[in-house]
Amino acid sequence: MSNARITLVNPNSLIKVTEAIERAVAPFQRLPLEFRFLTSADGPAGIQTQAEADASIAPMAQLFLREAATTDAFVVACFSDPGLHGLRDLVSAPVLGIGECSVLTAMSMATRIGVIAIAGASIPRHLRYFRAMGVAERICGELALDMKVSDLADAELAFQRMVTVGKTLRDVHGADVLIMGCAGMADLRKRLEDECRLPVVEPTQAAVAMAAGRLFGRGG
Amino acid sequence: MSNARITLVNPNSLIKVTEAIERAVAPFQRLPLEFRFLTSADGPAGIQTQAEADASIAPMAQLFLREAATTDAFVVACFSDPGLHGLRDLVSAPVLGIGECSVLTAMSMATRIGVIAIAGASIPRHLRYFRAMGVAERICGELALDMKVSDLADAELAFQRMVTVGKTLRDVHGADVLIMGCAGMADLRKRLEDECRLPVVEPTQAAVAMAAGRLFGRGG
Amino acid sequence: MSNARITLVNPNSLIKVTEAIERAVAPFQRLPLEFRFLTSADGPAGIQTQAEADASIAPMAQLFLREAATTDAFVVACFSDPGLHGLRDLVSAPVLGIGECSVLTAMSMATRIGVIAIAGASIPRHLRYFRAMGVAERICGELALDMKVSDLADAELAFQRMVTVGKTLRDVHGADVLIMGCAGMADLRKRLEDECRLPVVEPTQAAVAMAAGRLFGRGG
Amino acid sequence: MSNARITLVNPNSLIKVTEAIERAVAPFQRLPLEFRFLTSADGPAGIQTQAEADASIAPMAQLFLREAATTDAFVVACFSDPGLHGLRDLVSAPVLGIGECSVLTAMSMATRIGVIAIAGASIPRHLRYFRAMGVAERICGELALDMKVSDLADAELAFQRMVTVGKTLRDVHGADVLIMGCAGMADLRKRLEDECRLPVVEPTQAAVAMAAGRLFGRGG
Amino acid sequence: MSNARITLVNPNSLIKVTEAIERAVAPFQRLPLEFRFLTSADGPAGIQTQAEADASIAPMAQLFLREAATTDAFVVACFSDPGLHGLRDLVSAPVLGIGECSVLTAMSMATRIGVIAIAGASIPRHLRYFRAMGVAERICGELALDMKVSDLADAELAFQRMVTVGKTLRDVHGADVLIMGCAGMADLRKRLEDECRLPVVEPTQAAVAMAAGRLFGRGG
Amino acid sequence: MSNARITLVNPNSLIKVTEAIERAVAPFQRLPLEFRFLTSADGPAGIQTQAEADASIAPMAQLFLREAATTDAFVVACFSDPGLHGLRDLVSAPVLGIGECSVLTAMSMATRIGVIAIAGASIPRHLRYFRAMGVAERICGELALDMKVSDLADAELAFQRMVTVGKTLRDVHGADVLIMGCAGMADLRKRLEDECRLPVVEPTQAAVAMAAGRLFGRGG
Known part of the structure; x- marks a missing residue:
């Protein structure tokens, strides 16, 4: 077989x-x-x-x-x-x-989920989607890097911004798990977990x- | 001008x-x-x-x-x-x-909204949409005619089925306003209201x- | 006729x-x-x-x-x-x-609705009302001018405060549409839109x- | 004192x-x-x-x-x-x-609350109120006696109808506690509990x- | 008897x-x-x-x-x-x-409920509980003292921290009633009310x- | 390794x-x-x-x-x-x-989830749990076999009852995916899917x- x-x-x-x-x-x-x-x-x-x-x-x-x-x-x-x-x-x-699966996976890990978006323009769309899924009350916050997808090539810059956003989600919004709200950033996951001291779900x-x-x- | x-x-x-x-x-x-x-x-x-x-x-x-x-x-x-x-x-x-506007309009008319769908296959999609809109708790029920769009040419047949569904939404689900969940059926609105003795919102x-x-x- | x-x-x-x-x-x-x-x-x-x-x-x-x-x-x-x-x-x-219609209208314009109240004392009442309507999850924030209705005669003062509140709803709460939470302020709508760079719903x-x-x- | x-x-x-x-x-x-x-x-x-x-x-x-x-x-x-x-x-x-207190009290007794209304016309009002209170998801059903307040003088007739409605709330809607949705029926509470084999909250x-x-x- | x-x-x-x-x-x-x-x-x-x-x-x-x-x-x-x-x-x-009863009692007093927790680690558990109760939308915020239960012996220290947290719940989160999220602090209730100028529910x-x-x- | x-x-x-x-x-x-x-x-x-x-x-x-x-x-x-x-x-x-994972998995498969419980006494507990998880609106119905765990030894009897309950969840409650609300029934999953013509999630x-x-x- x-x-x-x-x-x-x-x-x-x-x-x-x-x-x-x-x-x-x-x-x-x-x-x-x-x-x-x-x-x-x-x-x-x-x-x-x-x-x-x-x-x-x-x-x-x-x-x-x-x-x-x-x-x-x-x-x-x-x-x-x-x-x-x-x-x-x-x-x-x-x-x-990958969006749906990342939320469902995070739901099996902790109570309050923070989402790191690339662009602020995506947040209302994600919000409508979380509501359509019926899970919006599990998302304690979503914040954007406000960087262009093309700029993600500079992984280090993206990473530092991601850490800042992740810590804000943790300290201000109460997140106890984070989701990377974009494909293609798996290389940064482990480091992000270490810096934020929170589990991080990579959607793919x-x-x-x-x-x-x-x-x-x-x-x- | x-x-x-x-x-x-x-x-x-x-x-x-x-x-x-x-x-x-x-x-x-x-x-x-x-x-x-x-x-x-x-x-x-x-x-x-x-x-x-x-x-x-x-x-x-x-x-x-x-x-x-x-x-x-x-x-x-x-x-x-x-x-x-x-x-x-x-x-x-x-x-x-027309979907969004029909729900918003019905919300200004009565508390419990019943939706008449053409096809049962549309109901999960509508449900996801009502949730994305944040209005799902206003929809007391949605039921389908289970007729093909093409069959709607037989307006009388569609109408009788619509009346049955509308009365079920009213009597079993508590609807005090109905929405026709499809474009192109405005000709039947007035008669449907008379038969069901409920206000009916035509989406267009x-x-x-x-x-x-x-x-x-x-x-x- | x-x-x-x-x-x-x-x-x-x-x-x-x-x-x-x-x-x-x-x-x-x-x-x-x-x-x-x-x-x-x-x-x-x-x-x-x-x-x-x-x-x-x-x-x-x-x-x-x-x-x-x-x-x-x-x-x-x-x-x-x-x-x-x-x-x-x-x-x-x-x-x-006008309250119900302003919310329903804003819902047809954007995902996250910010409300500008005149008095903080009104906010719990509005909150109960948004919940009764079943639309509370669409309201991303409501903030008060904390000015007396009688003081609204000084339209310019009210307007400047309104702009500040509107921008806070936009930048901190994520509003992408604003509602003026009071009758009688239509004269200020266009200017408020221009200053906040967001659509504004006037309830009447x-x-x-x-x-x-x-x-x-x-x-x- | x-x-x-x-x-x-x-x-x-x-x-x-x-x-x-x-x-x-x-x-x-x-x-x-x-x-x-x-x-x-x-x-x-x-x-x-x-x-x-x-x-x-x-x-x-x-x-x-x-x-x-x-x-x-x-x-x-x-x-x-x-x-x-x-x-x-x-x-x-x-x-x-007494409405608010009866719901809060029932919430301390069981998970799914059934409400017995006097008149069907009250049900949408109650529903708006339960939503405003933020407790609508605890109410598993509300059904009406559909008897006039004046007819409640015939306590026995009211009682028999109440038993029927209470059993429907229990068996079809899953209620494990009932609320009498009206003042002035306390005399019937104990008997209603016995007949329905469910705890009954009297609002006053x-x-x-x-x-x-x-x-x-x-x-x- | x-x-x-x-x-x-x-x-x-x-x-x-x-x-x-x-x-x-x-x-x-x-x-x-x-x-x-x-x-x-x-x-x-x-x-x-x-x-x-x-x-x-x-x-x-x-x-x-x-x-x-x-x-x-x-x-x-x-x-x-x-x-x-x-x-x-x-x-x-x-x-x-006492947790359930404190929330139900606060619900009969005001619209927006703030909860003062002892430890941040309790907040996700409380959140799951408020959701299970079906009352989460009544809780406008929960913040922790972040003091150990053993440290509560120093009642004055605990009290000053409690006042700070209570005022934040009032001014930032909009609470119009507070709950002490722990047994055994009743001695402080009256003073907390006076300092925060809000009603305070003691759970026991x-x-x-x-x-x-x-x-x-x-x-x- | x-x-x-x-x-x-x-x-x-x-x-x-x-x-x-x-x-x-x-x-x-x-x-x-x-x-x-x-x-x-x-x-x-x-x-x-x-x-x-x-x-x-x-x-x-x-x-x-x-x-x-x-x-x-x-x-x-x-x-x-x-x-x-x-x-x-x-x-x-x-x-x-296995409860949490079965719901999350079903959420990735279809919009409306029906749950087959063994005992009616479990349903309020499950309901509190679905609410604590924040997913209650995805569950369109839960119905019980009302058979003892010990009786499940008679797999055929249990299976026939399960089919009846599954079809009711599908036809009356609108389920488009089913969850077996108990461990230890995996042997029946494939047959249940075939009989109900719906996907079935086995929790383990x-x-x-x-x-x-x-x-x-x-x-x-």
């Missing part, structure tokens, strides 16, 4: 982000699973506004249909989970969203873990 | 639905406003699943960008308000959704009223 | 407030509607406490009964909507409250817009 | 109801407290609609002001607690509402207990 | 705390009731973490079973109400928790008041 | 239940993990009431302390997750509860999947 295959789709067109997603999954590579990492070439160059999130859905739907026959579980690898429920209508395999890892659970739980 | 212009977009490709939307707006034609009714020719043939709702966004976004220069307010004329928040990112004119009319209010309130 | 008539009732006895309410409605005067502005001469001199709000109901009920025969829609023109649901029991015409205008929508939607 | 005095006010003008309220308090007469029972002679003849509840406030406010000097705690003896928050603005003594008794607690807790 | 007996159980093993609980009940001693104060000798030395709260349940259950035959109502005298619902399964007498007194109400309401 | 070890603890003393828990984990045995299955010999013989759930905590805490040195993740294998938060205070390894499998995710995500 061949290994089950998990297809992760980066809904934006930045290959650098896809590569960072792949690095996030590294710890799971020792599992008897096959991972595939796709970039949605026709997606937007980044997803900050709701319009960009929505624009990413149609090209992603094409990718899903194309890969459905050879995929056992899909992961939408953007924190806003664009199109998540609709993609579930399109394919029979489980479809996991949360989703891969839940996808693996779904597959093995089924005897996959 | 010329009249302000409201552009209503039917996100599915059925011209018959657009025509029904136009009839819904008839009572407002005596206002000093200009109305335009567009069919999203590249949209899906109907919107029941989340995938269909999502698929309607991209072509609608093109229409919005094309019409933005000559539009003072947009109305997304599908009860699921596909793309509503993202379309607000794209154009500077107000964008109203609710949205046009709120769009007009936005324009006149601004001195439009 | 004569135009439909909307009767706005100021539940306090200050004619100056009624005049400001009339100015708020000016942009709607080009609609085929007739507006009437009444002062509840036996009402309290101002409404800040719950006791004052309650004391305004009985005289207002008399006014409503007296005017019912010649009114197509009523507007209760105080942000606390005193007696709103009970007045709906008394007359058959629609009764709109929101209610007149929704009242007009109800009347035209009915073929009125 | 003389005993503390609790003034109970029946906001409707029916002396028969005041007498029943007095009987409800009988078990507390052995406490070192003085009880006084007032009928609001200018109040409405009964309180079913919101308009009737509102109409009862102004005459009750007069009573409160008149009795304030000789009262240590007030009880508003109508399940809808008309004017409760405003009356607290008028007098310095604690003001308890709940309020007197909490009023006594407030007074003794203060060294009263 | 002999007086009804209320048994208060301190779930931790500190006799000093039991003595403070006894002092809290002093104002109720003039009621025709008998009070008994028990220390759970096998309980933990203090209850700050959830593990300590849980560890207190088993020895308390033994005490309850031993005292059930001679007790008319029990009070669990720890703000976290350890084992409350389970203890209700064990004995037929009413079991009241709130529970004894509600227990007395339950007993007298039953003719006890 | 040796495999990470997950210790599952059955908090009741029935070895038959522990064996069923072990069978539930079978599909995960191909992962590079070591599983250990412990029975809490001093726990109650079954857990239906809150008192039984609470009584299971103290012996389980002993087990946890004893096994902490050789365990990388713990699973509390009872749907009520007795002591979950307190056990997290006792050991540094992750502690997962959900928890093992999330525990594995936590361990691998850490590079475990």
Whole structure:
């Protein structure tokens, strides 16, 4: 029996982000699973506004249909989970969203969840999503780095800002677990935990873990 | 000074639905406003699943960008308000959704709101949306006709089923106001009110009223 | 056919407030509607406490009964909507409250709503009301000017304080739309929007817009 | 030191109801407290609609002001607690509402609370009130006897209907405690408990207990 | 007929705390009731973490079973109400928790409740409890003294810190009533009210008041 | 490097239940993990009431302390997750509860979750727990088999009753995913899915999947 295959789709067109997603999954590579990492070439160059999130859905739907026959579980690898429920209508395999999975995972770790967003413009969208999920009362605060996705290349700058935001969520908002509200920052997770002295959920890892659970739980 | 212009977009490709939307707006034609009714020719043939709702966004976004220069307010004329928040990112004119406006209007009329859906498959999507809006506790029940959009041509059959569902929402769920959870059924509103002896909100009319209010309130 | 008539009732006895309410409605005067502005001469001199709000109901009920025969829609023109649901029991015409309508209108504009109250004493009452309405999770903050209603005569002083409060709601509480939590301040709306760079809902205008929508939607 | 005095006010003008309220308090007469029972002679003849509840406030406010000097705690003896928050603005003594106290008391007894209303017309008002109190999720159901207040004279008929409604709340809605949603039915409490095999909260008794607690807790 | 007996159980093993609980009940001693104060000798030395709260349940259950035959109502005298619902399964007498009763009592006094916790580590546990109770939206804030239970011996130090926290809850979080989130601090209540100019609920007194109400309401 | 070890603890003393828990984990045995299955010999013989759930905590805490040195993740294998938060205070390894994990997993699968309980007496406890978790609005209904744990030996009888309850949750309450609200019934999951035509979450499998995710995500 061949290994089950998990297809992760980066809904934006930045290959650098896809590569960072792949690095996030590294710890799971020792599992008897096959991972595939796709970039949605026709997606937007980044997803900050709701319009960009929505624009990413149609090209992603094409990718899903194309890969459905050879995929056992899909992961939408953007924190806003664009199109998540609709993609579930399109394919029979489980479809996991990294935003949803990161919140659910954090809920199993501590009572009050703080979210570190990249851009302030994303916060109302996330808020609507947390409410739609029915978990808004678990989120004690969400604060933005207010840095451009492109600037995240300067990992050290992003990291220092992330630490500041994480400590504010901890000390002012009472967070006892943090979520990185963006794909592609897994490299910083361990250091962020050390600096903030709080557990940190990296969304792609949360989703891969839940996808693996779904597959093995089924005897996959 | 010329009249302000409201552009209503039917996100599915059925011209018959657009025509029904136009009839819904008839009572407002005596206002000093200009109305335009567009069919999203590249949209899906109907919107029941989340995938269909999502698929309607991209072509609608093109229409919005094309019409933005000559539009003072947009109305997304599908009860699921596909793309509503993202379309607000794209154009500077107000964008109203008939789903959102129908709920807000019903909230100004009575305490417990019952929703009549066309298809059961839409109910989880509506539920997520009511939660995202933060109004789920006002909805005392939503029940489906479980008829296809295409079958709505037989208005009499649809109407009788609608009356049955409306009375159940009233008697079992306690609704004191009803919302028609679909565009294009305005012709039946008055009769439904008479049969159910409850006020009934027709979504397109609710949205046009709120769009007009936005324009006149601004001195439009 | 004569135009439909909307009767706005100021539940306090200050004619100056009624005049400001009339100015708020000016942009709607080009609609085929007739507006009437009444002062509840036996009402309290101002409404800040719950006791004052309650004391305004009985005289207002008399006014409503007296005017019912010649009114197509009523507007209760105080942000606390005193007696709103009970007045709906008394007359058959629609009764709109400016508090309720301002919140519903703001909900169609943005995700997080900030409210500017005149007096801190009103905030617990408003909070109970937002909860009763089922919309409390949409209100990201309410802050008071802490100025007396009588001091609002010094419009410039009130305005500067309002700007400060509005900016705090925006920057600290995350508001992306503001509501003026009081009747009679429409003259300041445009300037407040410009200073705060956020849309601002004026409650009387929101209610007149929704009242007009109800009347035209009915073929009125 | 003389005993503390609790003034109970029946906001409707029916002396028969005041007498029943007095009987409800009988078990507390052995406490070192003085009880006084007032009928609001200018109040409405009964309180079913919101308009009737509102109409009862102004005459009750007069009573409160008149009795304030000789009262240590007030009880508003109508399940809808008309004017409760405003009356607290008028007098310095604690003001308890029998509706509020009955819900709070039931919350200390069991998880899911069922409410037996007299009239269906009261249910939306109660629902708004439970939401304003922030306790709506504790109420698993409210059902009405659909009998007139005047018909309650036929205690046996009322009782049988009450048993039926109580059992439905228990078996269909999951109630594990019941509230009698009206003043003046204390005589039936014990029998209702026996028939439904559930604890039953009588609102006047709940309020007197909490009023006594407030007074003794203060060294009263 | 002999007086009804209320048994208060301190779930931790500190006799000093039991003595403070006894002092809290002093104002109720003039009621025709008998009070008994028990220390759970096998309980933990203090209850700050959830593990300590849980560890207190088993020895308390033994005490309850031993005292059930001679007790008319029990009070669990720890703000976290350890084992409350389970203890209700064990004995037929009413079991009241001082945490639950303090919140319910505060809800009858004002709209926004602030809670003063001893230790920050308790706050997530309290938050889960307020949510389980369905009252979380009434709590506008909870802040900790961040002092050890043992340090409370220095009542003056604790008191000054309590005043600071109480004023922050009032001025920053909008509290209009405060709860002392711990047993054994009744001696400080009156002074805290005077300093903060807000009503203060002492949990043991709130529970004894509600227990007395339950007993007298039953003719006890 | 040796495999990470997950210790599952059955908090009741029935070895038959522990064996069923072990069978539930079978599909995960191909992962590079070591599983250990412990029975809490001093726990109650079954857990239906809150008192039984609470009584299971103290012996389980002993087990946890004893096994902490050789365990990388713990699973509390009872749907009520007795002591979950307190056990997290006792050991540094992750502690997962099968109740919490089953709800979180179901939330990643569909919008409306139905729960099949063994005993009606458990439902209020579960309800308090769902509220404490902040997810109550995702649970569209919970219904009980009303069979004793001991009777579950007759798997076929239990299964037929489970199918009936599952279909009621689907058709009357709108569930689109089901949770088996008890440990030890994994053998029936696949058949239940087939009969009800809905996905079914088995709690132990959900928890093992999330525990594995936590361990691998850490590079475990």
